[in-house]
Structures are given as C-alpha cells and as structure tokens.
Amino acid sequence: MYTETEENYLKAIYKIAQKQGESSINTKSIAEEMGTSAASVTDMIKRLSEKSLLQYEKYYGVSLTKEGQKIAVHLLRKHRLWEVFLHDKLNFTWVEVHEVAEQLEHVKSDLLIEKLDAFLGHPKFDPHGDPIPNSNGSFTFRNQIPLSNIREKNIRIHVLAVKQHDSSFLKHLDDLKIKPGEVFEIIQFTDYDKSMKLLTKNGDQIVITHKVADAILVRPQ
Amino acid sequence: MYTETEENYLKAIYKIAQKQGESSINTKSIAEEMGTSAASVTDMIKRLSEKSLLQYEKYYGVSLTKEGQKIAVHLLRKHRLWEVFLHDKLNFTWVEVHEVAEQLEHVKSDLLIEKLDAFLGHPKFDPHGDPIPNSNGSFTFRNQIPLSNIREKNIRIHVLAVKQHDSSFLKHLDDLKIKPGEVFEIIQFTDYDKSMKLLTKNGDQIVITHKVADAILVRPQ
DNA sequence: AATTTATTTTAGATTTGTCTAAAATTTATA
DNA sequence: TATAAATTTTAGACAAATCTAAAATAAATT
Structure with a gap:
C-alpha cells in the first residue's frame, strides 16, 4: 500500500x-x-x-513504470467516479466536485469503488467530460474537437468536455451556462478577435473569446 | 484543522x-x-x-474539553452517516461498513456531510442502531434495553441496536439473521444457562446464549 | 569554447507519529 | 509502612515528508 x-x-x-x-x-x-x-x-x-x-x-x-501507471489510472478512476457521485447524487456543482474528490480518491477499498461504480450505473465520463477508466484501466474514447475549430454556423453543438479544470475557468463557463451535456448554436463568428456568438437553448445570446472556445470540447459533425 | x-x-x-x-x-x-x-x-x-x-x-x-468533545462527536456523525450510505445505497452488509467508514470519516468538507445527510434522508440511526448526532451534536435518544432483561414470552421483540461492534460478534448475529430492524418472538427461556430460544419471522428457531442476548438492544414494551 | 543561467541534487534541519528501554510515579500488597 | 507491581513518563532513535541553502550538473548565451 x-x-x-x-x-x-x-x-x-x-x-x-x-x-x-x-x-x-x-x-x-x-x-x-x-x-x-x-x-x-x-x-x-x-x-x-x-x-x-x-x-x-x-x-x-x-x-x-507499468506499475506506476496502473496506480495513477486507478486513482483517476476513483477520483472521477467520486466526482460523478458528488455531482449526480449530492448535487454538487461541477465546479465544486474536484476538491472533495481529491480526498475521496485516497480511500482504500476496491469493493467500495466497484460498488460505487455499479450504484452510479457504470458512468463512462465525469462531470467535466473526462473519461472514467474501467477496472482494467481502459478508457472510453470518443471524437471531440475544440469548439474553436468549428467554422460552420446554425448547427447544434453538443458540449462534451473541457480542456482546463481550474475553478476560475469552470466558474466562468458555469456563469455562461456552458457545461458538458448542454447544447447550443453558433450564430456569429468575428474574424477580428476570433470570438464567437452562441445561442443557448433558453434563447440567451452569449459571446465567448477564442481562448475560451479553445478549451471547450464539442461533438464534431 | x-x-x-x-x-x-x-x-x-x-x-x-x-x-x-x-x-x-x-x-x-x-x-x-x-x-x-x-x-x-x-x-x-x-x-x-x-x-x-x-x-x-x-x-x-x-x-x-468542550472543543475536543465537539470534534469527536462530529467524527461520530460523519462515521455513522457514511455507514448508512454504504449500507443503504451501496449494499454493504452491516458487518462490512465500519472499516470503510473509518477512512471516509476523515474527509474534510462540511458541505459534503450536510449534503450526504440530506441525500440519505436525515437518518437518525446507523446500521448498528447507534444514534447519529445532528449537526449541532445532539443525539436522538430512545428507550432500548438488553434482550437479556426480558422475561416475557410470546411477544414481538424489535431489535434496535447492538452493544458490541467487533466483526466476529456481528457476523455471528448476521448468521442468526438477527440485526437492527428485525422482529422475532421469544418462545423459551432456559434457566440453567440463561439461554433463550427465539422464533424468527420466517419460522426459524434459533438459540442464543445469555452473553449474546445481553449485547442485543431491543424495544421495551 | 567559455561563461552565465537554469535546473537538479545533496546536506542538514524540522515536524509528525511511532518505537524501545529506562526512569519516575502511583497503586496494591504484605 | 515498606516493598512489589503496575502504570506513566522521559530519553533517544527512526521513518516519512517537508524545508532552506549550498553544491553539482546541464542548458543557454555570448
């Protein structure tokens, strides 16, 4: 141990x-x-x-080494499962989950983590959209590209994940009502500063900078 | 901290x-x-x-000191809430919960524990029947007496809690299908060794020694 | 290629929590 | 009440994880 x-x-x-x-x-x-x-x-x-x-x-x-990697991945699994628990069951926001999961991930009980996984319905991704390795250490991959790569207008964009995890960034996104699972439409590109205007589901129009768009991973068409 | x-x-x-x-x-x-x-x-x-x-x-x-007591009681609260979680939500047996809760109780987040409490429906007792202090540190008391004190036959006995918590004792009770929440009837007292014969809900007859009966707390009439 | 700068390692100290063995103190017993 | 037994404390050592300051090495620059 x-x-x-x-x-x-x-x-x-x-x-x-x-x-x-x-x-x-x-x-x-x-x-x-x-x-x-x-x-x-x-x-x-x-x-x-x-x-x-x-x-x-x-x-x-x-x-x-292989062994070192195995431990790191198992920790990642525990961390992300706890994040799902905190978010889905205890109604923590996706901004708050990280800090508490940092502690919970160190609880030592394989039985606990397998039972937690089952209780949560074997989730494949955490509240930030990061993949949860299974008990063998393998991740689910999916196609996702930075929002900043998209050049097409008037199509539904699905938010899958974020590249950055610092709470100031997450809070900013949360304020804009952007988070994994949300859907919106791009209604305008501004060449001058590479910002984009988005239409959210409830009709709000929001503007995000290129820097922000680059850290948002979305489902490609 | x-x-x-x-x-x-x-x-x-x-x-x-x-x-x-x-x-x-x-x-x-x-x-x-x-x-x-x-x-x-x-x-x-x-x-x-x-x-x-x-x-x-x-x-x-x-x-x-007052402060020392406050910390101890808060730990007890956390421990017992986690035990309820493990038992009720993750299907750990009441024998298994203690060890994992020993670790979980040290996770530091008051928000976590208040949210967990709400998620569990503000339980007043843990899987062993021990009272869970509320956030102010006050316990719910209830009348409960050792099974060994009862001298009356043919009445419904409700198991509320246990006095001992070592896993060998709990396992023994679990094998006999005795645990908090269960109901049975006393059908025989043996004066010689102070043992008693019980009739469980599903019709099984079990014999328990005085030592065991003394560690089982039941609802008095 | 020589020198400056950045990075990494070593040396030595500190804190937390533990241990064993010995000394001090209290409690029990004759 | 004096002695023996039990308990508690002290002293000194050790491992884990950290720190600062100094030395060693590598990388960058002139």
Whole structure:
C-alpha cells in the first residue's frame, strides 16, 4: 500500500505526461504541479524509483513504470467516479466536485469503488467530460474537437468536455451556462478577435473569446 | 484543522469515556484502543493538551474539553452517516461498513456531510442502531434495553441496536439473521444457562446464549 | 569554447507519529 | 509502612515528508 503523498506524486507525473505527450518528466514541472520544492521532489522520486513505480535517471527526469501507471489510472478512476457521485447524487456543482474528490480518491477499498461504480450505473465520463477508466484501466474514447475549430454556423453543438479544470475557468463557463451535456448554436463568428456568438437553448445570446472556445470540447459533425 | 491521527485519538478517548461513564481516562486504555504503546499515547496527549482539546494531569489521565468533545462527536456523525450510505445505497452488509467508514470519516468538507445527510434522508440511526448526532451534536435518544432483561414470552421483540461492534460478534448475529430492524418472538427461556430460544419471522428457531442476548438492544414494551 | 543561467541534487534541519528501554510515579500488597 | 507491581513518563532513535541553502550538473548565451 502506498501513502497518500506517494499516490499524489504518481498522479501528478501521469497528468504531466498526458499534457506534454512526453514520457520523460522533469523535476521542476513536478514541483510546480505538487506545489512543493524541487528538492522535495528529488527526495520523493528516489523513493518511488526504489519501489519500481518510476524510472529515474539523475538530472534527466522520470517516467512511470507499468506499475506506476496502473496506480495513477486507478486513482483517476476513483477520483472521477467520486466526482460523478458528488455531482449526480449530492448535487454538487461541477465546479465544486474536484476538491472533495481529491480526498475521496485516497480511500482504500476496491469493493467500495466497484460498488460505487455499479450504484452510479457504470458512468463512462465525469462531470467535466473526462473519461472514467474501467477496472482494467481502459478508457472510453470518443471524437471531440475544440469548439474553436468549428467554422460552420446554425448547427447544434453538443458540449462534451473541457480542456482546463481550474475553478476560475469552470466558474466562468458555469456563469455562461456552458457545461458538458448542454447544447447550443453558433450564430456569429468575428474574424477580428476570433470570438464567437452562441445561442443557448433558453434563447440567451452569449459571446465567448477564442481562448475560451479553445478549451471547450464539442461533438464534431 | 487536525491530523487524522489526532482525530482518531479524540475519537478513542470519547469512546472510552462513553463506555466507562467516567471523564478521566488513563493512558493504558487509550493505548489499547489505539493499538499503540503507552509512550506514544503520552506524546500525543501532550500535543492535544497544548491545542486545548483535552485536559491533562500528569499520571492522572485525561478528559476531553468542550472543543475536543465537539470534534469527536462530529467524527461520530460523519462515521455513522457514511455507514448508512454504504449500507443503504451501496449494499454493504452491516458487518462490512465500519472499516470503510473509518477512512471516509476523515474527509474534510462540511458541505459534503450536510449534503450526504440530506441525500440519505436525515437518518437518525446507523446500521448498528447507534444514534447519529445532528449537526449541532445532539443525539436522538430512545428507550432500548438488553434482550437479556426480558422475561416475557410470546411477544414481538424489535431489535434496535447492538452493544458490541467487533466483526466476529456481528457476523455471528448476521448468521442468526438477527440485526437492527428485525422482529422475532421469544418462545423459551432456559434457566440453567440463561439461554433463550427465539422464533424468527420466517419460522426459524434459533438459540442464543445469555452473553449474546445481553449485547442485543431491543424495544421495551 | 567559455561563461552565465537554469535546473537538479545533496546536506542538514524540522515536524509528525511511532518505537524501545529506562526512569519516575502511583497503586496494591504484605 | 515498606516493598512489589503496575502504570506513566522521559530519553533517544527512526521513518516519512517537508524545508532552506549550498553544491553539482546541464542548458543557454555570448
């Protein structure tokens, strides 16, 4: 069994690897992700390396081993299932779920997580639209593209997920009534600043910047 | 905010005080409850004392302060609400719930616990029949007496709670189909060994020893 | 290629929670 | 009441996770 901190390091490394698309992760980026110093990261890296959870070459960064990856993915599964529980059953907003799930994901009981999964109806995606790995660690993939890629007007757009997860961004979207599951229509493109005007289901017209549109993943046609 | 270990000490001390009906708790009993050494207990006692969570007089044991009690009761509330969740929603048996709830009770979010309480329909008792304190820390009391106190035959007996919580005892009761919420009838008293024969709802006849009957709390007439 | 800058590692210290062994104190017993 | 037994505390050590400051190494720049 691993400590909560060890688990958090594995998760952080996995997350960085996903984002960067690279396998070799440097100390500094881990330190940033974990909100700690590079020195602390080096210490922890050595421990995790000795436990064969990651490969470590001095001065040249780390990469997760199969076992390390397995743990990280299992944590992701637990985190996202708890988020669904908090959102669907306890009526937390999709902005609020993350923080509490960060704690719940460390509860150690495989039975718990399998029963929770069943209780929730084996959901495939969390409230942010991120895929929930199954108990074997495999994800459900689906086609989704940034809203900013779409150039066609007057078609129904389905929001599937978001690329960013910081609460200020989520709150902004929430204020605009944009979240996974919602549907809207693009009614105007502005070439000048690449912003777009959307028509929401209840008739509201909202304008979003290119930066925001780029972080919203939608169903392609 | 307090560490998980600090919380567990407060809970242990509260539990011992309840059981013994005394306010002054000695080091040894805390060590036993926590599964650690008396030396470790002394260390922790000092810390908790400095944080004003308990009163400590060297060599003469400890007692919880108002603040210490408040934390212990809040933990009890969280523990028991999670037990209801695990039992009622996830179909854990009443034997299994305790261990997982031990972990869940340390998740820190008051919002979570209030939402969970509402989701569960504001339950007043957990799967073992123990009362769940409300958010102000007050318990629902009800009349309940040990089954061993009853001398009357051929009346409906309602099981409300149990006095012991170790899993071997719970498993034994579960095998006999006795648990809170069940109803049965006493059909025979044996003076010799103080055992009693019960008739369960589905027609089974079971015999329980005096020791077991003493740990079962039932609704008095 | 030499030097500056950025990154990483090491060294040494701190906190939390634990341990064992020994000393101190209280309680029980003769 | 003196001694033995039980309990509690102290002292010193250890592991986990962190920190700061300094040293080592790699990467970037002139």
